[in-house]
Amino acid sequence: MPANQSGAENIGQENNCDAIEAAAGWMARLLADDATEQDSINCQQWRDQSSLHEQAWQRMCQITGKFASLPKGTGIQVLEKVSQSVVSRRRFLNVLALAGIGVTATWLGASQTRLGRSLQAQYRTGADETRTFTLEDGTRLTLNIDTAVDVDFSAEKRQIQLHQGEILIKTGHESPRRQFLVTTHFGQLIALGTEFCIRQYEHYARVAVIDGAVEAYAASGVKPQRVDAGQQTRFDKTMIAPPEPLQNAAISWRHGKLVAEGMRVADFIEEIGRYRPGFTLYDSAVANLTISGVFSLQDTDLALQSLASSLSVELQYRTAYWVKVIPAR
Structure with a gap:
């Protein structure tokens, strides 16, 4: 309710x-x-x-x-x-x-x-598109689906406000260099000459660093955490998790792929569902099965068929916009 x-x-x-x-x-x-x-x-x-x-x-x-x-x-x-x-x-x-x-x-x-x-955001994408923008300083800003951001560049700083969704940022090089900030609902990131991905979930945010480093600051003011290239972490308003090795699944969307490495079916369906119109569901009996492989985010029907052919599950369709993964009968 x-x-x-x-x-x-x-x-x-x-x-x-x-x-x-x-x-x-x-x-x-x-x-x-x-x-x-x-x-x-x-x-x-x-x-x-x-x-x-x-x-x-x-x-x-x-x-x-x-x-x-x-x-x-x-x-x-x-x-x-x-x-x-x-x-x-x-x-x-x-x-x-x-x-x-x-x-x-x-x-x-x-x-x-x-x-x-x-x-009202300056830059946004719909439920079925990704877009890349080049900002005035040469920064490349790629928005994943369902994303909205505002950009505020001044003489002192460069700031990105992430309202919702997921962005990939490759910061432009400047001399002298203005501070580069990304603000989320849960805190702020300071980029240290870098390429990184930030995704905002309902209750936390996740940052994955491809090159360079970022400093993560939770809104509550707890000790900031440095995240280096090849690392990722998650944070909410009160805590920042210790960095862990970067997972391919965190950044593979930029190539239109989902890289699953022992991923739970529940998480797999959640990800595929982001890129698929309608309802993409799963039975609780299959939630904790795991899947590995590389799957297309541009052809979600094919991704689901691959799931069904790899595990003891089947796809139950009611319409083209309603599909549920259930145990194989």
């Missing part, structure tokens, strides 16, 4: 932006494979709590462009109706931003929310 439901008790203090994000959360929930009848009932109760909620819900329905309201029933029934316009729950909000339906950043409260700031 979306966390926004508990906030309904404070309707009087709720603004349009809160209601919009709550409505998007409810819609994403009802599009999930494990959505239940109770989810539909709870959503309807949330809509009935105020006219603001109902207005936000109707706006979400307009955004999808496929239906006026969600029918009661399971998420798969809904998905079959809207599979041409809706991607996975993880990227649902990005669909709203990129669907070309005229949603303005002001309407989404761009100055107030993380979602709004992402929509």
Whole structure:
């Protein structure tokens, strides 16, 4: 159940932006494979709590462009109706931003929310594209899918704000050199003449250094950690993990590949699902099986077929946009 439901008790203090994000959360929930009848009932109760909620819900329905309201029933029934316009729950909000339906950043409260700031970012990519930009100092900035960043260059520093997603940075050379910073939700990185990849997850960030070094600073102010070439680490607001050897899976996306080295099927499906429209799921019985190999991120059907041919699993399709990895029968 979306966390926004508990906030309904404070309707009087709720603004349009809160209601919009709550409505998007409810819609994403009802599009999930494990959505239940109770989810539909709870959503309807949330809509009935105020006219603001109902207005936000109707706006979400307009955004999808496929239906006026969600029918009661399971998420798969809904998905079959809207599979041409809706991607996975993880990227649902990005669909709203990129669907070309005229949603303005002001309407989404761009100055107030993380979602709004992402929509207004200078550089961003959609759910099915990567892009490379050359900045004014010669820095090469490559954005993976579903990524949004802002760039702020001044006389004293060069700063990248990563709002969401994953970026590969090869810093430009300067003399004299301005400090190069990357800011995330969890802390900051200082590049020391380097090439590195930074990915922002829901609860932490991961940095992988290909060349040179970076210094990682957690938001809480704990002792910073240097990460050298051939190393990677993860950090959140309160801690920075000790560096460990760089894993190919952390950077192979730049070549359109997923390099799996004893990767759990659960993690494999999570990665493949980022590059695939719709729902990519797995049965809990296969979650801890492991797979190794090099798989295409540009042909996810082929990657899934390779998984099925390597392990005792099979693929269960309901639509072209819904596939689940299950134990072989």
